[in-house]
Amino acid sequence: MRVWFNRGFSTVHTAIDLIRQADVDERFTIIHSNPNPRTPAARLAHAFHTEPTGLATADYIDWCAGFCREHRIDIFVPGREATAIAGAQARFEAAGTRVLSAASEPHLQLIHDKARFYAETALPVAPVAEFRHFEDAAGFEAAYDFLRRRHAKLCVKPAHSIYGLGFAVLDEERNSAELLMAGAEYHVSLADFRAGLARLETFRSMLLMEYLEGREYSVDCVGDNGRLVTAVVRRKSNQAGAGQRIDQRADILEATAQLCATHGLNGMFNVQFREAAGKPRLLEINPRMSGGIGMACVAGPNLPYIALRGFADGYESLEIPAVRDGIRVAELSRAVELT
Known part of the structure; x- marks a missing residue:
């Protein structure tokens, strides 16, 4: 299957790397596009294409639809203009491309507007500030x-x-x-x-x-149209260099599952919490992979691969590893030559 990641956040590099590590049967051909031909993700994808710049949203969606037809894309995982693309899924499906969106366009608009999102969120197990x-x-x-x-x-x-x-x-x-x-x-x-x-x-x-004074938690998740498939809870440290602890708190997982159901979340997404008086409080939903996705995957589940494979084939046949609760994880950077 031909899978396209358009321009997105820097986590695209990590996602492509993790998918290729897990895809031992070479089921997926990964295509990436970016205006910058020297983006590190270009080194990992099977094929790379340069994106245009300066396009208005409607023109960019036109370009994406044409790209999908030209390159016979089976699955499109949008980063840039993800909200607008979610609202144009029927157009892509008519061309034979399925779009892996984190949520519907109305829910994405709500999630991105924190004033509305906070006002409309009822989450007793982890209320907003x-x-x-x-x-x-x-x-x-x-x-x-x-x-x-x-x-x-x-x-x-x-x-x-x-x-x-x-x-x-x-x-x-x-x-x-x-x-x-x-x-x-x-x-x-x-x-x-x-x-x-x-x-x-x-x-x-x-x-x-x-202001919430307590510890911060970042939850990296895979959803299936409102059902929480798997999630890894990372507890951040206030001490530099101490890494993060995998802490599968039941109340945080319960709150995450409720948010997933409420907003019909799908594929990869992230939820942020912070403690106050020992109780988790919701900060935000990020309808995309977090910057710490690599650390989460050290705990067991390869989340980008699970999200892609589940979207492609259904989750029923997938064996999802248990989360190694309690381990400490960290992320190390390394230098590479850009060609």
Whole structure:
């Protein structure tokens, strides 16, 4: 079967590598495309093609549909424009290509809009942090007045973001220079933040939230249209170089299964939690592979291969390894020559 990974996150390299390691029968021919011909994933795919740049969404989908026809793609695993492509699945299926989307287009739009997602999520086993949405300086002050009475520490982040970009804890004591000198990552001076907002007439939609002090958990998953097939829970360490612990907490797995069912999640996805008073709280769903997917697979299940093989043939015939709970994992980088 011919499988296409278009331009996506850096995890495409890891996914292709893991699939090829597990595909001992050479069932899958992996094709990758990217505007950058020197992307590391190009070295691992069976075939590589250069993508165009600067296309509007509709034009890019046209290009993808043409690519699928020209290269006889059986399964398309979208990265770039995944939400819009999920809404065009019928078009690809008419050309003989099945699209492995993490969810339907409406659910992907909801997941990417954290303000709506938090407001509509009911998850008693791992509730979202208390939050308020704001879009101007006055809205921030109203949100801050309400939440600061209820929580000792608050944080901000954009309603639409990836990789945690834009997240910061509000520091009520230090200014920006003091934070910089102290090396306080992901912190911003409350006074400086307020002053900056006052100078902005408009800015992107933001969230003010209670800050969760506890340990962070990242769950790498495979879903089958709302059924959680398998999941690996990684507990992150606050100590640099200490790696991460595989911790298959029953409450986190229960919450993940509920989210999978609610949003009809499919293929590879990731869910983030953080503790507060010993109880998990939901941070977000990432409808894609996480940056730590390689570490998760050290614990047993080869998640990208399971997701692809299950989508291609059904999960009934798959033997899924048990997760090696309690082991410690880490990821090491290595240098390579780019041709």
